[in-house]
């Protein structure tokens with residue numbers, strides 16, 4: 126898949142049903158049909174309706190925020206890729222730091238989930254990122270590289286090419302502290318080099334790498350203008366249509 130500019134909104138556990146539909150409708154109405162891909166990653170209850178709302182614009186896609194690694198079975202409370210696929214969901218966010226921290230998701234489990242999502246013909250948006258102590262120790266590149274190697278480097282080049290990566294430093298998520306454009310660029314370049322070493326420069330150059338962590342209308346343009354930053358995964362600012370649309374128009 127060719128490298129794209131992507132603005133992805135991650136609603137997390139926010140919005141009652143109708144609130145979510147209103148937000149999705151405003152986002153779709155305010156999005157022009159351009160080469161920029163707009164993704165809404167919604168709670169499960171909104172997915173089916175948001176898929177319908179998004180149908181009017183080819184460049185608007187819908188993502189789940191998680192799925193189970195198994196195809197089906199006795200996993201009370203979980204959602205399978207087959208279920209997501211059957212309602213037309215395009216992508217699944219995997220390995221968000223909140224899933225890693227509060228739900229014990231580790232690199233090995235995420236490797237399984239990535240394969241399950243790819244097997245269902247959907248696109249994984251794979252999140253990685255270091256906590257503050259790791260950055261303070263200057264070990265962020267090694268840490269993030271390890272997350273990517275352990276969860277993704279078993280894949281064939283063909284499968285790897287279908288993945289979107291989201292670099293989200295944990296110290297910048299929901300804190301109002303954004304990584305500087307240079308910090309984002311440095312990590313994104315390191316990730317692209319890592320991919321190039323493993324899969325070659327063509328695959329690396331075609332991989333979309335998003336930045337996440339306190340992306341706002343006021344800082345999106347500068348971050349997105351970095352050479353190796355292909356867009357953003359946006360939490361808080363994706364909950365207001367105007368803010369999210371301003372970010373969508375920041376490329």
Ligand code: PGA
Nearest residue numbers: 298299338339359360361
């Ligand atoms: P934030 O969240 O934009 O609210 O910092 C980003 C994310 O967790 O994806």
